[in-house]
Amino acid sequence: MxxxxxxxxxxxxxxxxxxxxxxxxxxxxxxxxxxxxxxxxxxxxxxxxxxxxxxxxxxxxxxxxxxxxxxxxxxxxxxxxxxxxxxxxxxxxxxxxxxxxxxxxxxxxxxxxxxxxxxxxxxxxxxxxxxxxxxxxxxxxxxxxxxxxxxxxxxxxxxxxxxxxxxxxxxxxxxxxxSQKEDSSIAEVLEIDFPSDSIGEQDIAQRYGCSDDDVILYNVCCTMEIYPTISASVFAQAVEKIKKGASKVLVYNEMWGMTPTVVILGCIV
Amino acid sequence: MEQIIQELKEHLIEELNLEEITPEDIDAEAPLFGDGLGLDSIDALEIILILEKNYGVKLSNSAEAKPVFYSVKTLAEYIVNNRK
CATH class of the missing domain: 3.40.47.10 (Thiolase/Chalcone synthase)
Structure with missing residues (x-):
């Protein structure tokens, strides 16, 4: 599953x-x-x-x-x-x-x-x-x-x-x-995390095992217009990255003083 | 009476957000609920507010609601007979 x-x-x-x-x-x-x-x-x-x-x-x-x-x-x-x-x-x-x-x-x-x-x-x-x-x-x-x-x-x-x-x-x-891989599957949700504290840009890749080829999207950097559920829009951008060949994309969502969230998408293997 | 019927049709279209319906499309004698405009119980509450806000008319007896709410014409007649 x-x-x-x-x-x-x-x-x-x-x-x-x-x-x-x-x-x-x-x-x-x-x-x-x-x-x-x-x-x-x-x-x-x-x-x-x-x-x-x-x-x-x-x-x-x-x-x-x-x-x-x-x-x-x-x-x-x-x-x-x-x-x-x-x-x-x-x-x-x-x-x-x-x-x-x-x-x-x-x-x-x-x-x-x-x-x-x-x-x-x-x-x-x-x-x-x-x-x-x-x-x-x-x-x-x-x-x-x-x-x-x-x-x-x-x-x-x-x-x-x-x-x-x-x-x-x-x-x-x-x-x-x-919940099952299908012919239409375009990406897999690998991990959803709710860290208790802010993570510095240098530490994210190491903490979540990202290589240089993997993509990290920061919600506040991906868009000029924001709203509470803007990370869903960044998630859509992550799916597009996977479609275009990225093997792993991490969405880091932190704004307005709230603790961050991390969603990791992977390509279909 | 005709003026109130016309006003009521306009209020219904505006307050109930009846898409693509003009006052001319509403038959004053056709039933408002079920057939006809196909309104429902939430719309009935909105119509009560239309009567109170625009004509100062309150339904004092819930038993009389059914015949009063039958059509635009019956609503207009109730307004004429009970407006202060």
């Missing part, structure tokens, strides 16, 4: 109209911007809405959840003096909305979990899939991460000085994983 990447899709790669990916207008009309972005990415990743049928696990990760809906709900609480609150923004503001929505599209009642742990969210979701594979409960698993940017979030975090080196970003990435 292992954990193999079968397909990976970022929101920027979604070319199919959301009306095709989610044909039911009744479902679509309650989907806010981030839900549309994440669900579209997920559906594209599994090759269309029917691809949800064969999933054995849907595991999502987010730092902020459906932030715009949370803000809308809180603004309604203030403007309407805690009375006459619209139910839709409240329902949509929960973190597991995306995971639930993916499952509801095809009434897939498989294992469904959402991880919300700031910059570790994606790695926690990946670890869940890794452990399920180890326990023989893996099968075909969809793991994804999403976060959206809002104007108020940008302003608040700007005041905290978080955009001095980077800009505020948003995005979603979904990865289709299998």
């Amino acid at each position: 292992g954990l193999y990447v079968s397909n990976i899709t970022s929101d920027s790669q979604v070319v199919t109209d959301v009306k095709v990916l989610v044909p039911d207008a009744g479902v679509r009309r309650r989907m806010s911007r981030v839900i549309r972005m994440a669900v579209s990415t997920a559906v594209e990743c599994v090759g269309g809405i029917e691809g949800i049928d064969g999933l054995d696990a849907i595991i999502t990760a987010t730092g902020y959840g459906c932030l715009a809906d949370s803000e809308r709900f809180l603004r309604n609480v203030i403007s309407d003096k805690e009375d006459l609150l619209n139910p839709t923004p409240f329902i949509q503001s929960t973190f597991n909305t995306v995971g639930g929505q993916i499952a509801l599209l095809r009434h897939n009642h498989c294992y469904n979990m959402t991880y919300v742990n700031r910059i570790h969210s994606f790695e926690d979701a990946l670890l869940d899939a890794f452990m399920r594979a180890e326990d023989g409960e893996g099968g075909r698993m969809l793991v994804g991460a999403f976060d959206e940017r809002t104007d108020s979030q940008y302003e608040i975090m700007k005041r905290m000085g978080l955009w001095r080196k980077h800009d505020c970003g948003e995005g979603s990435v979904f990865v289709l994983l299998t």
